[in-house]
Amino acid sequence: MQYDILLIGGNGFVGRALAAQLQLAGYSVLIPSSHPAMGRELRMLPKVHVEEADVHDFDELQSLCARVKPGGAVINLVGVLHDRPAQPYGKIFKAAHVDLPKNIMTAMQMHGLKRYLHMSALGADSNGPSMYQRSKGDGEAAVKASHLDWTIFRPSVIFGAQDQFINLFAKLTKLFPAMPLANHQAQFQPVGVEDVATAFIKSLTMPKTIHQSYDLVGPKIYTMREIVELAARKAKTTCAIIPVPAFVGYLQALAFEFLPGPTLMSRDNIASMQLPNVLPANGIDALGEVFKISRRSLEGI
Template identity: 30%
Template sequence: MSISLNGKKILVFGGSGFIGKYLISKLSQFSCAIKVVSRNIKNAKNVKFLGNLGQIEMVKLNNFSEKSIADMINGSDIVINLIGILYENKFQRFDIIHSELPGIIGRASKLHAVSNLIHISALGVEKDMQSQYAKSKFLGEKNLKSEFPDAVILRPSVVFGKEDNFINLFAKISNFSPFLPIIGDPKFFLKNNFLPILNFSQGTLFQPLYVGDLAEFIIKTINHKSRIYNLAGPNILNFKEIIKIILKYKRIKRFCIPVPFIVANILASLIEKLPHPLLTRDQIKLLKTDNISKTGYSNLSNYVKNPKSLEVIVPTYIT
């Protein structure tokens, strides 16, 4: 499938983040002008060197005002929004970043006649969930569509790669802790319709998606309009299986301890008070729903050749 981006002006919100760096690296292989919008220019210096001399322009995002966003989008052919957060604090809120910002970007894109708009959401946010993260993401989708109906929305499962906040988190925890938590409620079942057996949870189901494959999918579908794609990797794994893969390639042994949701919630209520919390009560709510998709892998493999599995990529960055 041939994609022509020659001469295009592409603006990427959140282009200096985890997904953004992979996307910018792939976009820079085309003869296009790339504008990367970032809230932290100091931490984004290396992004400029992913492309040819003068190809990538870095712009600091100071606020989310209508005028500021519209001024940045003015003159762009394609706009991609990667901005998202995993937790709230006094500097960042779900309602502003996930819900309001997509609508603002949609209005500005329509005002300045942008041809294509791609928005990264998350898998499963359309379901009836209690998580504020999920609800804010889904509201953001609706706000975007109301302003820019031709927008393409991508809903990836958990994304992994060298700089991810998922695999690396538990790899770091395993460096100092002999125990790793498997969050989920145990269930009772009757063996031979008589003997009660306690079945400990193996954790939430995930369908991990390699960040490089997600970046490639964005480029392959960059000219699409008015679509929603669920995206997921080739394998469905429970949380314990993911932990076992991490331990396998770190060549260490650790104990996997079942942690019921009620206990995890208490722990998260304390941990979430930290400046950069490892776990929040809102994330516990997310873990109560499996993060998998019936169509996610087929959508991905229609455009990405040989999508990478967790077991193929993890050994390249976990030691």
């Protein structure tokens, strides 16, 4: 069977929202996943097919692209948040943010596919202060150098009912009566997951979005402290926030990196916070001005 859309990274937080919207819009969707059992709710969508595949294997990637209809599109949402320190970035970031997009685009060209939607990140910059930002910046450069009909999306922190950002702080405020918080003045402009998904879908039928990059942000800027306070209110708990110097946050992140289980915060995350994660002063509110989307607020989560 051939599909309208190959959705790479479709089994994640953003991917599940996007797959549901694609289904509603009438698209048939193929989602490759190394953990297909995690996408149980996706299996309830009749036009969405999840199957086991390793997108980092080029032969499998070619096989997947061969199953996209002529005139169909490939959407790449793959992103990772943590890696071991290296210059300019480690192997995990390189594999996910640079090598994979290059391989996807090569496989697309081999099968005559042109339309490619790419998930980057606000602040992506090949010369940025963090490994994450630099790897995302190099990924964008590779996309722009291709001969495909590409569109790049650069969201701020993405929130939603199942996000790993607000929910993390909500859990922490339940566990601890007080929270030492470094970089408490770091700024973010969180954007709703459904709004991000809608922008992706609208771009599929908007030729003017080809060869364009769009910053995706919510309607309001928050400091890190304000986000944690909001998370505490949502969790119906109280948590005293204790601002601490940046070097304390660095030491906390270093400790988190060596604890068992998933990394909650890394030194690279701290480096990313050196720059405000908000719409640039001369930036365009793409959700409102280009895609005509009424943006959801963080308070309405």
